[in-house]
Amino acid sequence: MPSVDPDQAIGREPSVLPKAAIADLVAYKPPLSPMGSKRVIKLNLNEGALGPSPKAMAAMTTVAATMHRYPPVEASGLIQAIAERHGVDAQRIVVGCGSDELIQTLCLAFLEPGDEAIHTQYGFLLFPLAIKVAGGVPVSAPDDGYTASVDAILAAVTERTKLVFLANPNNPTGTYVSSDEVRRLRANLPSRVLLVLDAAYAEYVQRKDYTAGIELVEETDNTVMLRTFSKMYGMAGLRLGWAYCPKPIADVLYSIKPPYGVNYPALAAGIAALRDTEFYDRSLAHNTRWMPWLQEAFRKLGLTPQPTVANFMVLTFPDTPGKTAKEARLFLASRDILVRDLASYGIPDAVRLSVGTVEENRALVDALRVFMTRNARDGDSV
Numbered sequence: 001m002p003s004v005d006p007d008q009a010i011g012r013e014p015s016v017l018p019k020a021a022i023a024d025l026v027a028y029k030p031p032l033s034p035m036g037s038k039r040v041i042k043l044n045l046n047e048g049a050l051g052p053s054p055k056a057m058a059a060m061t062t063v064a065a066t067m068h069r070y071p072p073v074e075a076s077g078l079i080q081a082i083a084e085r086h087g088v089d090a091q092r093i094v095v096g097c098g099s100d101e102l103i104q105t106l107c108l109a110f111l112e113p114g115d116e117a118i119h120t121q122y123g124f125l126l127f128p129l130a131i132k133v134a135g136g137v138p139v140s141a142p143d144d145g146y147t148a149s150v151d152a153i154l155a156a157v158t159e160r161t162k163l164v165f166l167a168n169p170n171n172p173t174g175t176y177v178s179s180d181e182v183r184r185l186r187a188n189l190p191s192r193v194l195l196v197l198d199a200a201y202a203e204y205v206q207r208k209d210y211t212a213g214i215e216l217v218e219e220t221d222n223t224v225m226l227r228t229f230s231k232m233y234g235m236a237g238l239r240l241g242w243a244y245c246p247k248p249i250a251d252v253l254y255s256i257k258p259p260y261g262v263n264y265p266a267l268a269a270g271i272a273a274l275r276d277t278e279f280y281d282r283s284l285a286h287n288t289r290w291m292p293w294l295q296e297a298f299r300k301l302g303l304t305p306q307p308t309v310a311n312f313m314v315l316t317f318p319d320t321p322g323k324t325a326k327e328a329r330l331f332l333a334s335r336d337i338l339v340r341d342l343a344s345y346g347i348p349d350a351v352r353l354s355v356g357t358v359e360e361n362r363a364l365v366d367a368l369r370v371f372m373t374r375n376a377r378d379g380d381s382v
């Protein structure tokens with residue numbers, strides 16, 4: 001066999017091609033998030049403001065000595081702990097390496113090549129990506145402003161529709177669809193369509209007309225709810241999520257998932273995090289206090305914070321040169337404050353940012369005050 005000189009191979013047609021469905025995929029590149037000792041204020045990934053629960057950190061270290069063992073998902077007690085905390089049936093819980101893995105697994109399990117899956121206009125970018133990886137066809141349903149439209153989703157249904165993804169609350173917009181509207185969606189979708197409710201931010205929502213979807217999962221045989229430990233529980237780095245499913249769907253997911261997708265430290269930390277209600281209450285109180293504080297401060301600076309029920313918001317900037325969203329993002333980055341660019345989501349005049357610690361929130365507002373009050377001419381130097 002002639003060997004290929006890697007340098008010469010560059011620029012040539014590759015010998016091996018990926019399957020056609022994924023040939024034109026652009027990777028979901030997580031935005032810049034430097035590691036290390038430099039103090040950076042990271043408000044760009046919607047992570048929990050207060051870090052992880054101290055009890056979860058302690059539990060994680062207790063399993064260090066058993067890292068030579070494969071993780072005992074069934075025996076760990078995590079599924080039982082989720083079932084107890086949420087009052088749900090343990091048999092229908094599927095745990096995964098973040099809810100990202102579960103989104104991918106659902107697509108792989110339910111989409112035949114060419115099947116359509118609906119996501120919303122300003123919906124989570126991983127939905128169309130996972131749909132394409134599975135060989136499906138993503139179909140975007142227009143939003144009503146920044147909120148998902150049940151009518152638009154229903155209008156997008158065709159003979160080939162197999163899945164509907166609804167992030168509720170939605171990322172990146174922070175808006176939600178009421179439980180009555182979600183019910184209306186389910187009732188009017190064909191029964192062959194699986195409805196996936198991604199409730200990654202459910203813990204933060206303080207609205208009486210919101211539900212994450214547990215009842216709907218239990219009342220129907222074609223609805224799945226996804227949850228994560230990445231946001232309120234502050235465990236994004238450990239990768240832990242779960243799905244609540246009708247039993248036959250849970251069985252399908254378990255049949256194709258990698259058996260050891262959830263790591264040992266995540267199992268231990270997850271159990272401890274679920275039991276640490278003091279940390280949970282503190283995190284919720286922090287968000288409930290500081291979200292309105294930030295919004296009010298932004299309004300005073302002449303900016304437009306969009307309504308949100310989660311731990312992050314869309315913040316709209318003027319289109320005046322020197323004061324645009326892009327310039328603000330670069331200005332903040334030059335001061336080691338990271339916020340999320342929304343151009344890739346089709347919202348170029350805004351950034352997305354999450355609630356941080358008290359100190360971080362103040363630093364953000366101080367920096368934006370400088371940005372908004374500086375001379376337009378200073379803009380050239382950023």
Ligand SMILES: *Cc1c(COP(=O)(O)O)cnc(C)c1O
Nearest residue numbers: 098099100124171200228230241
């Ligand atoms: C952050 C987020 C998730 C969580 O993903 P993990 O893989 O569990 O970290 C899921 N869905 C949405 C819409 C999110 O914003």
